[in-house]
């Protein structure tokens with residue numbers, strides 16, 4: 531086959547390049563074995579996800595903050611099976627999540643620290659919720675999503691994801707707090723990346739519990755802001771803190787219908803990736819209708835770059851395919867959505883790989 535040869539050549543080149551850098555070039559059989567091993571590890575990658583979810587769920591990291599402990603000591607503290615816990619931690623340690631010393635004690639590592647409950651950059655809630663059956667079962671049906679071009683979640687649960695979130699208050703609370711935890715890690719980056727010194731007011735559309743708005747208001751004492759999201763979500767807002775009094779309001783509603791009018795800046799962070807193109811254009815048009823002529827829209831998303839390198843936008847894209855009817859997009863694809871909704875993109879800033887800020891104004 532014409533296509534087979536270059537692909538095979540590419541694989542052996544990568545392998546030999548790697549080994550040339552690391553040491554002696556292995557015999558062909560050893561190279562083949564290492565490629566097979568790599569592929570098998572990839573195929574069993576879900577085992578690592580399950581292990582990480584389990585560690586987050588049981589709060590293992592919290593129990594290591596004051597110093598290393600054996601699996602038996604940890605198991606007693608959290609009331610789980612010691613030998614099973616040891617096997618779980620041993621696997622995670624292969625990836626640098628915890629480290630086992632020669633006395634069989636596990637240490638907290640830099641990679642494991644965000645598994646701790648406290649701290650601005652805690653990912654414990656996020657990792658715990660992403661390992662819940664809702665996500666796990668949907669990912670198990672990825673093949674159906676790819677075959678049919680429809681979201682796995684909706685085929686399984688019979689309703690769109692956000693309807694499920696609204697109908698199950700316990701899951702809704704866990705999901706919203708996990709989103710807030712994930713956002714917390716990025717809000718500061720966004721608040722730093724864009725210069726808010728020249729604007730007076732902002733509306734965060736689909737702003738969840740308000741972590742981004744809080745980060746912006748903390749840094750910009752001259753500003754006021756409105757948090758806009760579904761009623762049930764804004765009820766759990768985090769804006770009630772000293773220093774922000776009198777500078778914020780919350781509004782519950784539907785961004786397909788209307789959003790609060792008259793602000794200088796409209797934020798739309800990690801919202802568009804959850805929706806198909808036509809719905810994104812509807813949300814953007816609702817924002818445009820509420821925006822004064824001078825206002826700016828800041829659409830914050832992971833933007834998929836060209837090339838084969840890993841990127842969070844590509845991972846989120848697959849997550850979307852399983853759970854939501856949304857998608858990860860490239861810069862050109864986001865720009866096309868904004869253009870279709872009547873905006874002109876003025877610039878793009880990369881706050882982090884998860885959060886590029888696309889600034890736009892209403893097209894005259």
Ligand SMILES: C[S@@+](CC[C@H](N)C(=O)[O-])C[C@H]1O[C@@H](n2cnc3c(N)ncnc32)[C@H](O)[C@@H]1O
Nearest residue numbers: 709713736737738759760763783784785799800
């Ligand atoms: C992926 S979350 C992003 C939340 C927040 N912007 C952040 O970055 O953490 C999407 C948000 O859109 C909200 N949302 C979904 N449908 C909505 C609707 N019809 N009207 C308003 N908000 C909605 C959800 O409640 C959720 O908070």
